[in-house]
Amino acid sequence: MILEIADIRIKPGQQAAFDEAIQRALSTVMGKVKGALSYSVHKGVESPERYVLQIAWTSIEAHNVGFRESPAFGEWRAIIGPFFASPPVVEHFDLLVKS
Template sequence: MFMEVAEIQVKPGTETAFEAAVQAAVPLFQRAKGCSAMRLERSVEQPSHYSLLVQWATVENHMVDFRESADFDEWRKLVGEFFAAPPQVGHTATVVKGF
């Protein structure tokens, strides 16, 4: 399993609308090949900063299967207008799990 970590900065004042757009996009991730979980977290100190965490079976499920799909295009249509800058996206693999 791999975790996609997308650091997203939204335009100040659009936080509520952005969160609603991400909520509307949940079904896109639910039906994506290899996607088993997703969540959006908001920074307490910087309320316009979010972390989108998406669990994928493989990096290819994210980078090829999802990103080349019509659902990715729909995702960008839903949330793209809120971005203050392009999201910074990477992938992580768990190396230590405490509990």
């Protein structure tokens, strides 16, 4: 399993609309993406325009090829992309320790 972490910064004052949009994007798009195992979204307390999206993938290829090169990625970006203040910073992680 690979964990994708996306650090997302949205335009000021758009939190309520983005909250709805990302929930809609996850429920409508992620459900049909092969290789996506689970996801969570965390909203900044001190920085309310900052969100951290975590998606567990079966492999990096499932994310970088299976998702990003599919029509689903265009749908995803059409829903949440207009809120971005800057492009998200995305990295992948291997699990080292779990409690």
